[in-house]
Amino acid sequence: MKILIVDDFSTMRRIIKNLLRDLGFTNTAEADDGNTALPMLQSGNFDFLVTDWNMPGMSGIDLLRAVRADDRLKHLPVLMVTAEAKRDQIIEAAQAGVNGYVVKPFTAQALKEKIEKIFERVQAK
Amino acid sequence: MSLSKDPGQATAQEFEHSLKDNARQLVDHLEQGDFAEALLVIHAINQARDRGLYHEVGQLTRALHNSIVNFQIDTTHALDDVNDTSKISDASDRLDYVVKLTDKAANRTMDLVENIAPKVSGLGAEATSLRADWQRLQRREMAADEFRELYKRMDDFLDKVETISTDVSGDLNNILIAQDYQDLTGQVIKRVITLVHDVEESLLNLVRMAGQVDRITGVSHTETVSETKKPTTKGEGPQIHADTREDVVSGQDEVDDLLSSLGF
Numbered sequence: 188m189k190i191l192i193v194d195d196f197s198t199m200r201r202i203i204k205n206l207l208r209d210l211g212f213t214n215t216a217e218a219d220d221g222n223t224a225l226p227m228l229q230s231g232n233f234d235f236l237v238t239d240w241n242m243p244g245m246s247g248i249d250l251l252r253a254v255r256a257d258d259r260l261k262h263l264p265v266l267m268v269t270a271e272a273k274r275d276q277i278i279e280a281a282q283a284g285v286n287g288y289v290v291k292p293f294t295a296q297a298l299k300e301k302i303e304k305i306f307e308r309v310q311a312k
Numbered sequence: 313m314s315l316s317k318d319p320g321q322a323t324a325q326e327f328e329h330s331l332k333d334n335a336r337q338l339v340d341h342l343e344q345g346d347f348a349e350a351l352l353v354i355h356a357i358n359q360a361r362d363r364g365l366y367h368e369v370g371q372l373t374r375a376l377h378n379s380i381v382n383f384q385i386d387t388t389h390a391l392d393d394v395n396d397t398s399k400i401s402d403a404s405d406r407l408d409y410v411v412k413l414t415d416k417a418a419n420r421t422m423d424l425v426e427n428i429a430p431k432v433s434g435l436g437a438e439a440t441s442l443r444a445d446w447q448r449l450q451r452r453e454m455a456a457d458e459f460r461e462l463y464k465r466m467d468d469f470l471d472k473v474e475t476i477s478t479d480v481s482g483d484l485n486n487i488l489i490a491q492d493y494q495d496l497t498g499q500v501i502k503r504v505i506t507l508v509h510d511v512e513e514s515l516l517n518l519v520r521m522a523g524q525v526d527r528i529t530g531v532s533h534t535e536t537v538s539e540t541k542k543p544t545t546k547g548e549g550p551q552i553h554a555d556t557r558e559d560v561v562s563g564q565d566e567v568d569d570l571l572s573s574l575g576f
Contacts, residue, residue: 198418205422241547248547270550272561274570281574288567291550297564 189231190215193224193238193250194268199291203237203268206295210302221245225253228260235305240269240276248276248283255284264305268293324527327364331357361528368525375518400511403504410497417493424483424490431476442469 190212194200200217207215216231218224220242228236236254240247247267254260266287267280277288286308287301334357341350445462448454454462526532554562561567 198415198422201419201422205426241549246547269547271547272551272554272567273548274559274561276547277561277567277570278574281571281576288571290561290564290567293564 188212188214188235189233190235190237191218191224191227191231191233192216193218193220193236193242193247195219195239195242199239199268203298206298207237207302209295210299221247221250221253224250228254228263229257233263235302236263236265237268238265240267240271240280248280251280251283251285264309266301266305268298321524323364323367324524327360327528330360334360364528365525368521368528372518372521372525375514375521399507403507406500406504410500413493413497417490420490421487424487428480428483431479435473435476438469438472442466 190207192200192203192207192215194203194217197217197219200219204215204217207213212235216227216233218227221238222244224236224238225245227233236250238247238250245253247269251265251267254263254265264286265284266289267285268289268291270291271277272290280288286305289297289301334353338350338353338357341347341353442462442465445454445458445465449459449462551557551560554560561570
């Protein structure tokens with residue numbers, strides 16, 4: 188299981204990386220916005236994407252849309268972990284095809300639940 | 313910065329009074345066919361208007377200048393002396409300092425946690441393995457050689473517990489100390505808030521003065537406040553007062569409710 192963590196703040200990437208390691212996911216890579224993440228995804232055999240929304244360069248929602256528009260990546264599970272908390276935005280992300288949405292500040296428990304739920308669904312398919 | 317609430321109010325009123333008086337005179341002169349006198353009155357009106365205008369523009373310029381002086385906005389970028397630094401660029405520096413300090417504290421805390429975590433889980437694993445052998449000893453299933461080995465391991469383990477608990481207490485203390493950024497950044501942010509408030513007040517005063525200029529020149533602005541919706545793709549960052557706003561969720565539970573209502 189290879190996971191890409193995309194967030195412009197290195198501290199947040201580090202927190203997510205640590206929480207993922209606690210959940211048993213040790214194979215992670217990091218990117219600081221959509222522009223750096225997309226080529227990594229296209230060439231890196233990632234199984235899961237965790238992304239922030241608000242980032243300089245390419246935002247998380249645009250990254251999500253680019254992933255869904257790419258034939259080889261469109262089935263990649265995407266979890267959004269973001270401070271964006273407007274209802275319109277959550278609906279927008281859902282319509283763009285997000286698999287899970289966690290609002291910051293979040294707990295380790297919330298992140299764990301969402302990730303497990305996404306994998307359950309992916310495996311059920 | 314203290315400007316009177318409506319700095320140009322008196323000038324504008326004075327001009328309007330003289331306009332009224334002159335208008336009556338103008339009508340009288342015109343009705344009497346005295347066009348030369350009428351033209352003189354028109355000239356006088358123009359002069360009064362110009363005088364008011366110059367007065368207001370002068371005040372506006374002065375207020376603007378004062379604002380700039382008060383904020384010491386540095387337009388030269390030639391800073392020889394620290395005292396020359398403008399309050400605005402000082403504020404950005406200060407906020408930069410907040411970013412750096414919070415970043416440092418977060419990383420320091422995570423370093424310490426990452427340092428502690430494997431030590432503690434290592435102790436746990438060793439205790440589990442010792443317990444298994446300890447139970448064999450209790451059940452008298454242990455040979456003398458094995459017992460000597462267990463005896464030695466137990467001794468090492470106790471030594472280790474002692475050392476590691478000292479380490480962990482030290483690290484926990486350092487985690488506590490790493491939270492001192494809150495005090496420092498809090499003070500800095502409060503100062504920046506005061507500055508923003510001052511700037512806002514000065515700008516409001518300038519707007520009021522500019523309004524008086526408009527009154528004298530008779531200029532009316534058509535409101536062009538564009539209600540164009542901001543594109544959301546860039547994101548807005550954390551929402552303030554989320555609990556009192558209808559369009560914002562106040563936590564993960566509401567996100568989950570919203571998504572499940574969408575069929576997630």
